[in-house]
Amino acid sequence: MTMGTGLSPLLKTHFGYDTFRPLQREIMEAALARRDVLAILPTGAGKSLCYQLPALAREGVTLVVSPLIALMKDQVDQLAATGVAATFLNSTLDPQEARERLDAIRSGGFKLVYLAPERLMSGAFLSEIRRWNVTALAVDEAHCISEWGHDFRPEYRRLRELRQLLPDVPAIALTATATPRVRDDILTQLALRDPAVFLASFNRPNLNYRVEPKQDAVTRVIGFIRDRGRDSGIVYAQSRKRTEELAASLRANGIPAVCYHAGLEAPERARNQEAFLRDEVRVVCATVAFGMGINKPDVRFVIHADLPKNLEGYYQETGRAGRDGLPADCLLLFTRGDVAKQLRFLDEITDAEARENARSQLEHMADFAESDNCRRTGLLGYFGESWPAENCGGCDNCLAPRESWDATVETQKLLSCVLRVKQAGGPPVGIRHLADILAGSRAEKILARNHDKLSTYGIGKEHSAAKWAEIARQLVRKGWFAVDGGDYPVVSVTAEGSTMLRERRAVSLSRLMALAESATRRAGDIECDADLFEALRTHRKQVADATGVPPYVIFSDVALRHMAREYPADDASFLRIPGVGERKLADYGPGFLREISAWLATHDRHNFAPLPDLAPRLPKPAVNATAHATLELWRAGKSIDEIAAERGFVASTIESHLALAIEAGEDIDPRRFYTGEEEAEMRAALDGYDDPSLKPVFEHLGGRLSYGKLKLFRAIETRLALSSG
Template sequence: MQDAALETLQQVFGHAAFRGEQAAIVDHVTAGNDALVLMPTGGGKSLCYQVPAILREGCGIVVSPLIALMQDQVEALRQLGVRAEFLNSTLDSDTAARVERELLAGELDLLYVAPERLLTPRFLSLLDRSKVALFAIDEAHCVSQWGHDFRREYRELTLLHERWPGIPRIALTATADPPTQREIAERLQLEGARRFVSSFDRPNIRYTVVQKDNGSRQLRDFLEAHRGEAGIVYCLSRKKVEKTAAALVELGFDALPYHAGLGAETRAENQRRFLREEGVVIVATIAFGMGIDKPDVRFVAHLDLPKSIEGYYQETGRAGRDGEPAEAWLCQGLGDVVLLRQMIDNSEAGEERKRLERRKLDALVGYCETMRCRRQVLLASFGEEYSARGAGQPCGNCDNCLTPAETWDATVAAQKALSCVYRSGQRFGVTHLVDILRGADTERVVQFGHDRLSTFGVGADLDARTWRGVFRQLVAAGLLDVDTEGYGGLRLTDDSRAVLRGERTVMLRKELPRRKQRERSRGAGSTAAPAIELSAAEQPLFDALRDLRTRLAREQNVPPYVIFHDATLRGIAHLQPTSLDELAQVGGIGGSKLERYGEQVLETIATASAQSAGMDA
């Protein structure tokens, strides 16, 4: 069975070998067993059910939550010569009827369907009359009521096991902390399934967190190093999405907005352009992204704080799916924390849900303020100890590893800040508190008589930016709390007393000067590098191959990456094969693609070689 799986991998998908746990998962499911697979985005989850579906008799039924994801995966499989289809609301009645006939006739290897359609009596009856190879439940974290992508229909997928107990099921997700993993197993009746947990580490992604100080300017500085590259910018509000996208267009970026308030046609068109054109930047709320299968997203930038580490991990995971270097950049400030806590407390959710969301937000704030290796902290939240470079060793590819933070003894500053919060009545926000500490003679300070407080002017030795950092880090450390009912004012916590009494030392991160923060956001010395570094002589051929890919994609109305990934083009440009046999050795070129595109690729290589020789002459 392993030999057949490897042969399928090589001949159909064009890969020389399985990665990590893939071979074990494929063998387990092909043998007819259930599996729960936890694997990071870009880790190759799809192969874990696609290969068994091809090997087993019948059609693999894939439950997928998003129309865009279904269409992309089906288009990619068709390029490989796999008999794949989808059933969703975008199909007209004649096309849907044709797909149903092909399923009944045993003419499909894979069929993608949304959970809502799968659960209809009509579709269940169709399955009763078909030969089903397996059920694959993608994005399985959607079953969790505490998750950020909860889909009620996923709860009803236990019906698959109850109605067809002899058909293997494989549930897959890239986003699940230990409690969510247990919930997935319980809700989908997969307690007895073998659990495959791969490392959640994405070593090719560099993680950077900067403190918000004119976020628009900071985003512009970050993006200057990514001109011409595809990326995603996340904002918390629709208004900010629109404003940011317009600003980026003015700066010369090919940027498009995406949020739930836009019309369905506009959203669909903007997503289509992002997927099918080169170098488009999408500016979006979290309404955009789940299931996006674009491999060459070079960065994900957050202009506001996300709501949880799970959400942050999933959103940043949309970068670098091709395994090449990518960046996850987050710009955050205390104002984000205040706003998100107000949103939690003012929501209509039950108190248990609110407590959970506060804990998740606190964990993310802790990640942002940590001075440890960010990868260690991020992976620890998923119950994993980072060990790729040795137990306890830093990753070498996050801002804290590349430029370790400096610390300072901020005990006295913390005492001044806490005292100012107390003496001003525990009901004011950071801006006003900083004005008091720095002795600013503002109208509001005078109005409340705060120019007569003993803390007025005691912090004049520190600039406003440093004080904002002090307050932000005191909140993150649990020494101050946000009064969400009091319009975001700060108040003392029980832990504040030990600091005020001098019984506790407070060490804080030094705030970077603006210039250094810009340099840090660009990063330096990353340990992640492309699998193949192209020389100056090889670059023209790579560009010519991209032009060929774009033309082929337009002719077929598919995204360029379903023709070839950048990594495949890079391999061709480096090896410069002169025959189909040599071309077949490049990763990502299976039998179908070799037959369809091989001659055109070789012609492109020959033309580029002749042009290069002519220039040299």
């Protein structure tokens, strides 16, 4: 099957979609061109499809390394439902079943085979793999290979041996999040050769972020969940005991819930996870042990009842909501008490560097929670990505900005207090100590250092010490205070803060976060016949139970919502529903069509306004971070080869970056890319050719012009056509 031209029909036939998500086609084409690939795509961006679809377009077996047994089974179930021959080998199989699957693999009966790294790297199994016709290797959750990642697994390190065993087999590594350090480690540990690297935005446009003060957390969690009807969600807590207590409270209030943590026996953990995946319960209350491998796309909310330890963990955990692209809510309940509690745990870390790193990450998390700035800007900024919009339209601080108040006097008092402590001699102090001085505390630490004799002592009794500490932290975020000092952080006034004090500038600060009003549905939902949607959900659950798979394996909520607004009446209209391929039409179409027909016999058909453009409702950066770095070097006058050498990429990758920039609207002189003769040759070869794949054109030109030049030419011509039209 030819590359590119065969991908779109396969996408519709097996997976029921007409179009690819961003970067999917480019990743697949690089893989089918036998390039090694590193793809970093956020959760819900369709990473798995990037190796599943190419497996159908090539001969032989694609070997998939996956870290969790539950994830393997889930993906194989979903592939089987779409008519794809896939299987897994792991410890859940009895010997007879394992032998039968091995025989089928050897005879070419499967296109994808999932294996855990432990099974894969056992000596006997490596020799077994030689008997298979392995034509591609996919490493899922590739960050597990790096000791700098958030979920390091030592057995992943041995995958380099597999690459040596299969030296000519191309590899694709995929992960949802990786810092630059982790990305470099993946490339090194997997020995990726001349890799095509794809880095998508970390933004999840369908997620709504909210932080509220933690007041009677259990009551708030119950109310938040009740507001969301039958929606499924996850509640994260820091301790095992707290997950059990939260689950019990939810059940006592009529909300079906289970708990999940590492202290449960393995069979109970498996039962609870399965109950959640199969919609037997709506909510799972969990520690961070519940996470990777949870492929349930219709999680509509994630609640953090306790403060996460770092922003990377928060990003990962909130990312389990809304994988189907429909709106989902992320609620964090915050109190400074959680920070103090976790700081006490950090004191038990004996390694000073590790303790300071954990403390710094915790303060980043607390700053995010207390900030009055856009949540999306703060979250993406942590991963080195800028957010260009002033208002993201999807967080509490943008949707309902906090009221401001005149804090000029309070700011002057705080700045003055730091200077008075410094003038009195002795070591500097931290935020809480400053707050106690201003509030007139008689604590021993104040009296022992004679800070009750300072002119600023007790001049702020109109506020509590906690209020003064909150104001001080806002001044830190504004850059007027600096905090340094590791285990015992102390405060100093910055040059900008000194100027503020000297010039007596007016200061406006935001009030503390407040409790939210009742939940309201946001733009981005697919408007549909709500009652029919619920009836179809009930039918889906019955079909799933009879088939022995989770409901989302049958159809996603997105598909059901389209059915409940378009009322398909025959095979042709049912096949136009997103997510309906030929196999699912044959297996499930008749039953769902009967349900819709029966519904219309007793209910009126609703009419709905056309759906808006399905592009993300939030603006996205025009050029992703890695392409932007290339663009800056190009603007500085460097050649493609010079940029490739400086950035450690091959020239074709740099050319792809620049093509992306052109597509995003950058005005770039084509004469720096190719000669007039080359332009004429490409124009003639591409005349009347509309297929996205450039492989046939590349081959027609005998390889004289690189893929990169072809991409650049097409991007420039498309841009010119749009501007002239």
